[in-house]
Every structure is written in structure tokens, then in C-alpha cells.
Amino acid sequence: MEAAAIQLKNLTKTFGSVVANDKVSLEIRHGEILALLGENGSGKTTLMNMLSGIYYPDGGEIFVNGKEVIIDSPRDAFDLGIGMIHQHFKLVDVLTAAENMVLGIKEKGRLNTKVIGEKMREICEQYGFNVDPDKKIYDMSVSEKQTVEIVKMLYRGAETLILDEPTAVLTPQETEKLFAVLRNMKKDGKAIVIITHKLNEVMELSDRVAVLRKGIHVGDLVTAETNPQELTNLMVGHSVTLNIERTLCEKPVKKLEVRCLCCTNDDGVKVLDNINFDAFGGEVLGIAGISGCGQKELLEGIAGLQKVTGSIIFYPEDGKQPEELNGKSPMEIIKRGVSLSFVPEDRLGMGLIGNMDLADNMMLRSYNKGKSPFADRKTPAELAEKVVEELEVVTPGIDVPVRNLSGGNVQKILVGREIASEPSVLMSAYAVRGLDINTSYTIYNLMNEQKNRGAAVIYVGEDLDVLVELCDRILVLCDGKVSGILDGRNTTKEEVGLLMTSLGGEKEVSA
């Protein structure tokens, strides 16, 4: 039998007291797509980072084509034919695709972009990519950038490709395209690993699945012989139901009326263009769109954090006079019960302070209550205890800095705090970003609780399957415009996906 492209034996990596990978043994074979599946924080990325030379293992061995090797830097990984495509692309924005190909390669002779372009075209033809070698990176869409990354790895002779959450930033149509290319590469004998936590992708694309749970390799299965339920059980350790409950709201009360909302960013680009919608108490309004289509600006505009034009009318409870929110300070808007929790890519940048403990983070919402110059630290501490208990946050205590918690627990704290303030409008962006299934459901349930309590929930999400299942209505944004408002019960994710790309921007809709 041919030696495996890469074989890992008992790889171990610890960060301080956290064991990220515990004696993981794994085989990556030529001509095969391996899905590396696991909850967030289960050590998928760490494992692959050891292969690509970013981390150095604390123990264990790596074999490439049957030979033991030491990978001490990304260059070593390149030399061994291992290429990793990270979630955050490693491209130089001001250079062209062709120039990015050869960055960091030591080759004799002058830089000849024509020759590079030729070689790129060959690669593209062979596998079915579509890249313009002379296009600058900053002119490219996310999907184009990803393609450049993949071509770059192939250009450098990668035999093994590792893709970290490749579909997180893609539309369904782009995902299809990516999968087609990956299949072509597999046929060519390349070994491919995709890191993911999306089960449908695993089922659709992979030949084999390796499941990690808490740093331990818990399962190695042939995709054709398994099913999503089994994989989920392996991932989370015990079975979870895959249904999101969605109660029908009997009499929705209007909470927010957004009219003619426009926003221009610092570069003079119109990022929000004439947005109109209403949000009702007792419903979840989903907002779908490719990342960077104005979701952030829209929510920040409502929260008073972003300068916008147009009107945002807020209807308070008990029939008080409606109020215009646009022009009010963020603090005034918060005091009216309009709350925003935004989970950015790094999870901590907005909404939480990594170096502060749980109790102090709870204070962010409540510290300003009352007239006393002294801050009340007791109530937040109690709240922290309560959130930890109710949302099953895994933490040694409430006096631990938030940065020491895993991503899922951090998000529970964030969402838990927003909900504790009993907002009348709860805006939440990417609340389940990077979360495992179990935690995601906890958060969906929290949103639903708020909806049933009568709050208007505005939920910006990435996972279309969830949007379609969770939301009563879905507002689709495309290039800063509303491209449609759909009834969540009577739509499909294909329909949403199409609307996400239907206005300008990505023109190629066909897969």
C-alpha cells in the first residue's frame, strides 16, 4: 500500500494549562478529501497549524510520505508540499495575484510576471479556477482572494492542501464552485483537508471524516457509511436535537420603524442605500447577506454608533409617544432598551473586555445606573453567577478574565448579558459565530425566549440553514440595499442565497 501523504502519530500541543491536542494520530491520504470536524475549540486549527509550521508540537511525530520530518516553520511546510489556506488570507493587498504567487520564494533571475501568469493559467485550466493574474488583490472579492490563495499553494507545488473553514465567507453558489475545484484536485491525486463544523459540507464533499472533541481524536469514519446524526453525536459527545423551535407570534407589536436609512463610509462609498423595514415585538427578524454588505452599519446605525441619514422610529412599550432614535447618543438609545451585541471575528473586540473578569464585563451595561459616583459591583457579580449557571458557562469562577474562556463561553457571556437587560429590541450579530452546535442551540433558545417575551429580535446570521429555520422574516441585504424581505416559513436557503447575490456585486450566480 502506498504510504499516506501525511501521517500524524500522537501529536500533542499545550498552551499553558490548556491541552489543545492530546495524542492525535491521523492519516491524510493522496486522492482523498478528509474533513476535520469538531466543535469550536476542539483543536482542529491547532492540529493543522502544526502541520503548516506555525506551531511546533510538544510531542509526537509527523511522517510525510512515510518519512519522519520536523516542521519548524512555514517554509519547512512548503518544502514538504504542505499548503494551508487560513481563514484570514495571507495576501498582500497592493500586489497583483501573480506577484503574490512568488512572494517569499527564493528563485534566481528577474521577476517575470508573464511567465508566472502563464503558469497560473495552466493551473487554473487544469482544475477549473478563474483568476486574472494581473488583478490587484484589493480589487478582488473574498471568493477571488480565496482562489488566489489556493492557486498560490498549487503554484508552489503543494501536494497536500489544508483549508481552514473555507466556506465561512462564501455564498452557496461560490461554495459549489469551490467544491467542484476541490474534487478536481482530488482526482489529480492531491491530498485535501478541510476544517469545518458544517455537517452538510462534510457529507457533500468529503471521503473520510476525522472528528476531534476537546483535543482528542474521537472518530475516523468513511463519509458514505455515516450520517449527520452520528457525526453530531461524536462531535458533541451526546445527542442533540437538530430542530429549532419557532413559535408563531399572535399579535406582533411594532417596535422599530426604519425609513430611508442611508450611510456613507469614510471612503465616500454608500454602504447603506435607502433601507426600509419594520421590526415587531414577538418576532425574530433575520438579516442575511454576504459579509460586509452593510449589516454592521445597519445595526450600528440603529444603535447610534454610526452616522446615518433617514429615520429610525422607536415605539416604546405602554403606548408612549414614538421617538426618533437617529441623532440620539448611544447611551440614550441603550437606556430606551435597544441593545446591540455584535460578535466580531476576534470575538472580544466589541462588547467584552478580554482582560477583565466576568463580573466586570457584566458591568458594561449596568455600571452607569444610579446617581452615585461609585460603581455597583455587587449586582453585576450576581448577574455573572446567574449567567454562568443558567447558560452553563464553563469557567473556574466569575473572577477569571474573559480571555481565558473558550469562544463559546465568551459568546454566552456576551449574549447572556444583553438578554439580562431585558431589551425591547435585541440586535445580535453573528451570535453563534464559530460556535459548536450545542452552544448555538443554547443561543437560539435564548433568542426565542426573548421573542416570546415580546422583544423584537434582530438577528444577523451567517448560516442560512439556521436563518431559514429560526427567523420569522428574513431581510436580505445585498451591497447595502434591501434585496428582499422573505417569510421565514415559506422560503428556502437557495432563495435567500440568490437574493444575497442578485444586486450588482457578484455577477456570476450560476454554479
Place this chain on the structure above:
Amino acid sequence: MTYENVKKEPLIRVAKRPELSSKKAMLIRFSSVLVALMIGGILILALGYNPVSVYAGIVEGSLMTPTALKATAKIAVPLLGAALAIAPAFKMKFWNCGAEGQITIGAIASTYFALYQVDNLPTPIFFAVTFVVSAIFGGLWGLIPAFFKARWGTNETLFTLMLNYIAIGFVKYLRIGPWMDKGQMFPKIPMFSKSARLPDVLGVHIGWIIVLVLVIFIYVYMTRTKHGYEIAVVGESISTARYSGMNVSKIIMRTMFLSGAIAGIVGWMLVLGTNYTLSDTTANGYGFTAIVVAWLAKLNPFVMVLISVFLAVLQKGSNTIQTNFGIPASASEVLTGLILLCMLGSEFFINYRFVFRKKTVGGDD
């Protein structure tokens, strides 16, 4: 792939270590001071002196006689005051390197009253008025860079540094200009009259009590109040502060006003309590040394008391060894620098450990 792998595991790697107990961490910090004193000892040895007797000389010259003790206190008090002044700004990650200038501006304000208004005011009122006016002017001087930072995002480090020179330059102008002592050969500002001098308590001007009160005030302000909480949040993450509805510009300006105001008070006690006149060296580098104090104390006001006393002992003691041994007083600055270096270096060992190569792979050579 025909890759010949003859690489070895790297000889030394740096790995993050599990969180140390605070006792162990303190031990590392403490031993870093010892290491610094040892390196300093080698330096003294190289200069041809006995380190033990030189260190003993420092302690003797700064602590062992009442006069020496008073002189040391006179250094420690403004140093501590200045460190307290920059602490809130540093907590906010607003790098206020302008305490020197804010002290000077506070000193100028007091000097005006000491020169021209002292006879018109009853003594308690005089001290109260000068105290308040110095604080306000120091605060306004601190407010300038804060305003520009909040409004246009200017770099506060450069801005505050430059303002120091303006403040000191202004004193030079006053010295040869409107406030010049007409009866003197050299242009200088006159000495204040007796009634414009701060009273002593236990042999040192009353400023030391004020500074100790400020220690408690700053501690409470930073750890117990809403303002203190806001400062901490802005320091950690401006976007989180904005998301929580905080008015970041207002917080930056308010905090810098406070920072400058405390520095202004230090200026007040320097001219009315120590120098009894104003010169362009009134601030005497306290505003800069205070950065070291605040940093080493990790912004904890109580630790600042210890560190400022320690540095004052070094400074006063080195004056003594200069007279007794002929070692230049700047040796104490070298020692201060060494201690800072070692203490900052120790933070690395608190967070990381070295891992040495255990095995070789792929052919020995």
C-alpha cells in the same frame, strides 16, 4: 517529494507557561531587583570601589540621619505625586509623557500668586487659591493633547512631550522677562516671601500629607468609581467602550484633566514647599521618572509609594556617595535604569518559559 530532512528540533523554544501563582510572580519580580543590584555591584566594582560599602553609603546617606531622611522625603513626595498623576492616563493607555510640563504650568500659576497676590490674601486662603489654580492650569495643560486626541486622533506621546518644552520655555521667558528679579545680576525669578511658603509637618512641607491622601483618592477612584471603570474600559478597548454607550472623547478629556490637575498640584508643592521660587528646572525630571514609578508599580498607588521611596533613596544616596566616594551621581541613574530593565525583563519570565531540545531526529551529526 525527495526532501532530505536533516533538520533538528530547535535548540531553545519559548513556550507560554501556565499562570503563575502571584506569590511566585512576586518572588521573580523581587529577585529581578536583586539581580539588578548585583549587576550594579559589578559596575561599581569595575569603577574600583567596594559595592557593599557603596550600597551602605547610599542607605546611610538617604535614611540614617533626620536631615537625610527629610531630603529623601522631599524627593519622594513630588515623585509619588507625579506618578499618581499619570496613573489614570496610563490606565486609559493614554501615554501622558507631559507630567513635566503640567507640573511646570501648575508651578507657574502658583508663582504668580506667590509673587503678586500673597499680601492681598489671608494665608489659608492663599494656599487654597494657589492649590486650586495650579490644579486647574495643570489640568488645562493636560486637556490640550486630550482634546486633539479625542477630536483628530493625534499621537498623545509626541504631543505631551512637545508641550513640556513649551511650558519650560515659557518659564525661561518669565525669568528674563516680566517676572525677573530686578535686583539680581543673573536673570532669575525672586524668592517667595515667608508667608508664601508651605508649612512643615514633621520637618517636611505639608505636601506629603496631600500626596498620601491622593494615594487613597486615586486608589478609590480607579477601583471603585464609575469613572474608574470607564477609564479601564477605554484603556482596554475603545470599540467596546463605544458599544457600551460610553462617550469616549469625554472620558479621555476628563481623565487627562484630572491627570494634569494632579501634576499641577505637584507643581504647587514644588514651588511653595521645596524651591520657594520658580525656575525652568522646577519639575526636575519628576514627570519622567514618574513614568518609571507608575510602570513598575503596575499603576497600583500603594506600590507606587514603595517604588518612589526606593528611587528617592537611590537618588539622595547617590549624592552622598558622590561626596564620599567620588562616584558620579549619575551612577544612580544607571542603577535605576538597570532595575527597570531587570523588572521589565522579569515579566517575560513570568509569562514564558524556555524549552530545551530533548531529542534529535533524522540523522545525528
